[in-house]
Amino acid sequence: MPDPYAASAPYIDPLIAGFWHGTSPALTAELKALAALSGPVVDLGAGSGRGVRVITSALPGVPVSAVEPSAAMRTALFARLADDPSLHSTVTVVDADAQSCELPGGLRAVVAMNVLGHLTPGQRRRLWARIAERLEPGGVLLVNNLPPHTPQTVPPARMGGFRAGEQDYEGWAQADPSGEERLTWRMTYRTLRDGRCVSETTVDHEWWTATDGELRAEWAEHRLTSRVAGEGGTAFHVVGRGSGPLH
Ligand SMILES: C[S@@+](CC[C@H](N)C(=O)[O-])C[C@H]1O[C@@H](n2cnc3c(N)ncnc32)[C@H](O)[C@@H]1O
Structure with a gap:
């Protein structure tokens, strides 16, 4: 199978730095609010690892699975891990996509940034079902929905x-x-x-594409509610059960 990210891989990490600069404070705050929970964190479509760096610094010592199907992107991810002892001791790189990766039970958080549109509506819905089954009480999905939310030029x-x-x-x-x-x-x-x-x-x-309203309806099928964290182009949804840190 050709790697759809092979040609983009050399450029993604520096070009996505601005997004991470904007989203890191809010993401860090959401992750720190999960410090008292016990489970691991999964980063779906981890790319070059800017997200895992935010996760490990907010939740030191917590095991993180960095799920990344592109070999080219995993090259950048391993390079980021290799130079940072706090990353390579806790981050496991998983060669899989969001649809096929194993999700452990008792998940503290699932992070999925800048990746949702790669999933077909059916794959997306099945992913919500799997995540809903596996979140520990109080655990959350942290996911952004990049615009446009409908097909347009x-x-x-x-x-x-x-x-x-x-x-x-x-x-x-x-x-x-x-x-x-x-x-x-x-x-x-x-x-x-x-x-x-x-x-x-x-x-x-x-x-x-999916609108935020469509996503909320899909999450509601699994008794998941959501709110928005962060601002503007780097905002994201915090999705969980009512008993968690959402309320
Ligand atoms: C735009 S990059 C974002 C990377 C990272 N999440 C970030 O924000 O820095 C999208 C990533 O999703 C990965 N990807 C593509 N299809 C995927 C799928 N079905 N499941 C999981 N990851 C996927 C790509 O290989 C790529 O690394």
Whole structure:
């Protein structure tokens, strides 16, 4: 099977740094509120490991499963773990996707950032059922729902950029509807030297959309309620049973 993230992998970690800068304070607060619970944490679609770094610093010593199906992204993840003893002693890297990974019982938290649209509606619903069965009392799902929430055209927009040595790098994203509940993201990564584009890589990702209202209805089927934490483009849902830290 080709790795859909192989071409994006060199650029994701620096380009997603801004998101993590924005979301880390609220995510840290939500995770710290789970300190008295006992179970492990799972990070679905862990990518280059910026999320596991937030989890391990909020909940030191707590076992974390970093589920990541892309070998290219796991390369970045292992590089992050290798240089940090607090990460490589507690984070287990799991070569699987969200649909097929084993979820242990008694979960303290499931983190799923910037990944939800990779799941079809059916896969998403089955995932909620599995998570609902396995959360420990008070445990939560922490998940964001990137816009747009319905299939629509998104004109090309610069996601961000970074400089390394004598070269600049830029990431651009645009989208077009590709079905009733889906769109195709076209990601373009450019390398510039002295302001001149010296290479360009384009990758398409299929992305399933859902409104926040649809997600709330899906969670309600499993007696899960939710609230929003964080702000703006880095906000996320905190989903759990009424008896947990939600209330
Ligand atoms: C945009 S990246 C986000 C990575 C990380 N969560 C972050 O926010 O930094 C999406 C990640 O989801 C992974 N992914 C794609 N399909 C997936 C699936 N079905 N289950 C779990 N992860 C998936 C990709 O390999 C990629 O690493």
